[in-house]
Amino acid sequence: MKTTLRRCVVICAMLLAELFFCILIYGSASSANPVEASQEAEKTVLEVAKVNVEASVREIPLDKQAIQDRITEIQTELDALIEKKENLLETENIEEDDLRRTLVALGSLQNVYSRLMSAQDNLTEAKREQEAQEKKSAEPDISGQPPFNLSFYEDVRNRYESVEQRLEAVNSSLRLSEGSVSTVDEQIRRMEEQYKVLSEEFQNLKNASGVKQLLQVKEAEADLETSKVSRIVQDLNIEAQNISRNLLLAERDNLKTGLEFVKKHVAYDEKDRTARGERIGEQIAAAREKLPGLREDRERARIALSRSQGALTSARNE
Structure with missing residues (x-):
């Protein structure tokens, strides 16, 4: 009605x-x-x-x-x-x-x-x-x-740093x-x-x-x-930002406590070390594959800049 x-x-x-x-x-x-x-x-x-x-x-x-x-x-x-x-x-x-x-x-x-x-x-x-x-x-x-391997520790640390960044953005x-x-x-x-x-x-x-x-x-x-x-x-x-800030503060403090706990109980793990090495190798290989394309992009940008500067110089001389 x-x-x-x-x-x-x-x-x-x-x-x-x-x-x-x-x-x-x-x-x-x-x-x-x-x-x-x-x-x-x-x-x-x-x-x-x-x-x-x-x-x-x-x-x-x-x-x-x-x-x-x-x-x-x-x-x-x-x-x-x-x-x-x-x-x-x-x-x-x-x-x-x-x-x-x-x-x-x-x-x-x-x-x-x-x-x-x-x-x-x-x-x-x-x-x-x-x-x-x-x-x-x-x-x-x-x-x-526990015990935790190094990869687990880095995962928790990355989560903590991510929350820190989000908290800084909300504060700003x-x-x-x-x-x-x-x-x-x-x-x-x-x-x-x-x-x-x-x-x-x-x-x-x-x-x-x-x-x-x-x-x-x-x-x-x-x-x-x-x-x-x-x-x-x-x-x-x-009001919403204040709520988000408080939520992130609580999450950050929670992760900080967890990070300190994990850090105290990190243990050497051969399998984890090998897996980490393989992941790093894959990342390096992927970066190398991108290098030729990045070099080409840089060269095109350099040529475009050179032409623009030349056109500007010619315009000033005229």
Whole structure:
């Protein structure tokens, strides 16, 4: 029942958006001719536009279905603008760049909502991994019993180093995310001021169709909403990164304990030594097979560089 009702709301929103753009375009076009258009018709167009601007300050949806509904609404606005593009450019006092900026802003808004859903999914997955780890034993994740051969020790060490690298990458991303929070907050503040100014200017229009100003308001509104959604995405990413960091810290400490245990119980193994020697020999042979191709690539790069330098020298001499 709720799903059906929600779909009805979306359909109604789409129809209203299309109706709004039709009224705005055709109504304002007729009001541009003072002989054919009445003052009442022009007033109606502005009133309709103002109602939409006033209603455009919205809460950011967080429910997945609500987010998808918002994406659909934005697509409806994009389709309406694209469909009426030629009419807008011919009958209204706007440049193609005015319309392009609004379309880009709406497209960016649509994309950031997709990022919001991805961020929610990533956080859900991080929490699921956290729950799974909490159920695991705190004992080192080391299979087998001592004594251990050198290959086994190197395998554990490689796992430890891999986790260290992943941990460093997460820490780096976390520092960047946390460091940019204040920047995004300041950006939102500036955009709120810009949106307020443009909205008030549009509300005070009297003797103009207002289409160009409305596009500016819609662009500012979309930019503001995009920044607000980006801020939420940032918070979700930071939370997920913190969870990932804690998971990696626990995994690293676990492997460190295991690595120290294995190191204390490493024993000489002739079979392992022979197998290691064979693997190293295979790696050397594979590297040697690649050498001719690498030399050819290097020679081609050298020739290309030489030609480029020659062309640059000739151009300078001319």
